Amino acid sequence: MNTQGPTRIQKKNRAVILEAALDVFSTHGFRGSTVDQIAKEAGLSKPNLLYYFPSKEAIHASLLEQMLDTWLDPLREMDPEGDPLEEVLAYVARKLEISRTYPRESRLFANEILQGAPRIGEVLSTDLKALVDEKIDLLTRWMKAGHIAQVHPYHLIFSIWSLTQHYADFDVQVRAVMGDQDPFQSAPEFIETLYRRLLTPT
Template identity: 65%
Template sequence: MSKSAPKTRIQRKNTATILEAALDVFSQNGYRGSTLDQIAKAAGLSKPNLLYYFPSKEAIHTALLDGLMETWLDPLEALNAEGDPLDEILAYVLRKLEMSRDYPRESRLFANEIIQGAPRIGPALSGELKDLVDQKAEILNNWVAEGKIAEVNPHHLLFSIWALTQHYADFDVQVHAVLGGPDVDPFPEAQRYLTQLFTRMLAP
């Protein structure tokens, strides 16, 4: 499909339908385990129709990842150097936990890409993600130097936040199996636990 021509309403609808279907397929099967036939079937379109909008499986995957990066960076962008340090860090933790609750497919898509060596978003990881993390790490270091939070390595603090929040999306099946089944909601208790954990760890 021509990138220069404006999309019609039907074209926008079909593009969104394809991306939504692909998100399901990729998050369940990973990139290598997914096929255009699976995506077309999930979207309710023929494979030739799908290929009118996206020339390849990689093009669909890349489109999803491009949209995901901005969503992924937003919670960290919101960490404010002028705010109360503990409040700002806890707000970031809870925003990341909410993303695992509200966007589990996106989290698994991102995790699968990283596990495969980030072939499609490697430049974004070493570019915009690293730049943002370094910027926020400087804020965290300043709070440590001012005695506002306990002494911590800022990069490893962020790694631990990612691990402790994204786990609930990426290992959703394991979490529910351990807690007693698919109807169990782990997030209220996870919120209380993580708030307690980081409050105690970061107290100056």
Template identity: 70%
Template sequence: MAVPKPRTRIQEKNRARVLEAALEVFSRHGFRGATLDEIAREAGLSKPNLLYYFASKEEIHVTLLEGLVDTWLDPLRALDADGDPQAELLAYVRRKLQMSRDLPRESRLFAQEIVQGAPRMKDGLSTDLKALVDEKAEVLRGWSSAGKLAPVDPHHLIFSIWSLTQHYADFDVQVRAVLGEGREPIDEAEVFLEALFRRVLAP
């Protein structure tokens, strides 16, 4: 089997341009609404040039999702079983809010894929994601059993953290419309969610 040649610096730069453009287009229009022509325009490349780097719209989308899964799991991986339970969980909430602030397009891309039934990442959800969530759920159960954490369902606690943090990326326009000018949603959310989870988690 032939070993693929390493990409040149220009090839790497152009692939990165395509992926950045595709992230913008997919997060705006979803997979079905996005076109290769629009991605090429956003990247400042011709469509034939784009197709030199990626064979199809689906290949671009899958490449983005594969990179995103690791990014999405990293904050949960950082939950330390040997740490203070409340401190660890509140740090997880803050990390997820920070991702909503810094990576709103990625959050919308992920949400759109899930809403559509995860056709391009279902295997990863049932393996990598499930395994990690199950592992951390056992940590939460252990903390509850030891009296260090309130007796809560660990899976639904994790789901609630996801929904209460990712909401600020996926529904940013709605949140800002309700709050009005001059307010920073994620700064306010951090204060509110810390107070909320302290009460929920207190043993």
């Protein structure tokens, strides 16, 4: 039995395929993408691509698995021992940075959700829900202690997701409206001010 791991070339080709697939899926969605498109984008033959991934579904699943950790990490980092207001603002900043750094991954996730999450529905109802519930309990404790203003904690989380991910998911619209201005130059200050005013106890 061969117990050796993948070779350097195999690792490189897998990375090339996933990078190409990310471009294709984030542009065309899962249903509108084909193995042929991904192979062409990767500069590989279709049989060569299928040596590494048996199907479009397998490529998509691999991308989603990688993306979910990236997407959940900013919420995991919210520290129960930190300053409550600053911890929430830091989470907002991290989510905005994810949109700036990983716009294709954000659109990949958005496309999956718009299709009814057929491939990650179980993760949403288990891993994601458990993490969100944990942080909702933390936010609720902070609110009851008067450390941050009383707002609906679930809708607070939803609003952070919506506002920060908008810059990735609707990048074309944002840049069409703002023209030559880089939205990520002014967005961090605006969004921090918005949530600081919302959450500072009165």
